[in-house]
Amino acid sequence: MRIIALIMGLLFTLPSLANWQLSNEKSQFNFVTTKKADATEIHKFTQLKGDISAKGEVKLKIDLTSVETNIPIRNERMQKFLFETDLFPQATFTTSIDHQTIEKLSAGETTQVDLTGEINLHGITQAISTRVQATKLAGNELLVTSLKPVIIQAKAFKLVAGVEKLKTLAILPSINHSVPVTFSLVFTQ
Numbered sequence: 633m634r635i636i637a638l639i640m641g642l643l644f645t646l647p648s649l650a651n652w653q654l655s656n657e658k659s660q661f662n663f664v665t666t667k668k669a670d671a672t673e674i675h676k677f678t679q680l681k682g683d684i685s686a687k688g689e690v691k692l693k694i695d696l697t698s699v700e701t702n703i704p705i706r707n708e709r710m711q712k713f714l715f716e717t718d719l720f721p722q723a724t725f726t727t728s729i730d731h732q733t734i735e736k737l738s739a740g741e742t743t744q745v746d747l748t749g750e751i752n753l754h755g756i757t758q759a760i761s762t763r764v765q766a767t768k769l770a771g772n773e774l775l776v777t778s779l780k781p782v783i784i785q786a787k788a789f790k791l792v793a794g795v796e797k798l799k800t801l802a803i804l805p806s807i808n809h810s811v812p813v814t815f816s817l818v819f820t821q
Contacts, residue, residue: 655818754789791809
C-alpha cells in the first residue's frame with residue numbers, strides 16, 4: 633500500500649518539477665531606439681528560445697538575426713553592422729529563480745520577483761538586475777513580464793562603433809546609445 637501511495641505521490645509532483653519551455657508565438661521582446669533626438673521607434677526580435685528548469689535556472693536566447701524594425705534594409709544593417717550576427721548570432725540572458733515561487737502560484741495569481749542575472753551580447757557578459765511580474769495562467773502557462781525597462785548601454789557591449797556606422801549609413805545627426813528593453817514571455821509546462 634505504501635508503494636502505491638509513493639508512486640501516486642510522484643505522479644502528482646513530477647509535472648510541477650518539469651521544465652517550463654518558452655512559447656515563441658506568445659512572447660514579445662521589444663527594444664526602443666531614438667534618433668534625431670526625438671524620433672523614437674519600437675522594434676522587436678521575433679525568434680526567442682528559453683526555459684526554466686525544475687531547479688529554477690532560467691535561460692533565454694534571442695536570435696539577433698530575427699530583428700524586426702519594419703524596414704528590411706534597416707534589419708539587414710542592424711544584423712551586419714550593429715550586432716555582427718556572423719560573429720555573434722544570439723544574445724543570452726541567464727538567471728535563477730526560486731522554483732517554489734512559481735510552483736506555489738495558482739491560476740490567475742501574480743507575484744513580483746527581483747532577478748539578477750547575466751546578459752551576453754556581442755561577446756560581452758554583464759550583470760543586470762530587474763524586477764519582473766510572474767502570473768500563472770490557465771493551462772500550465774506562466775507569463776513573465778518586465779515591470780520596468782532594462783536599459784542596455786551600447787558602450788557596455790562594444791556596440792558604439794555599430795551605432796555610429798548605422799548613423800552614417802542613414803545620414804542621421806544622432807542615434808541614442810541607451811536602449812530600453814521590455815519583454816512579455818510565456819512559458820508552458
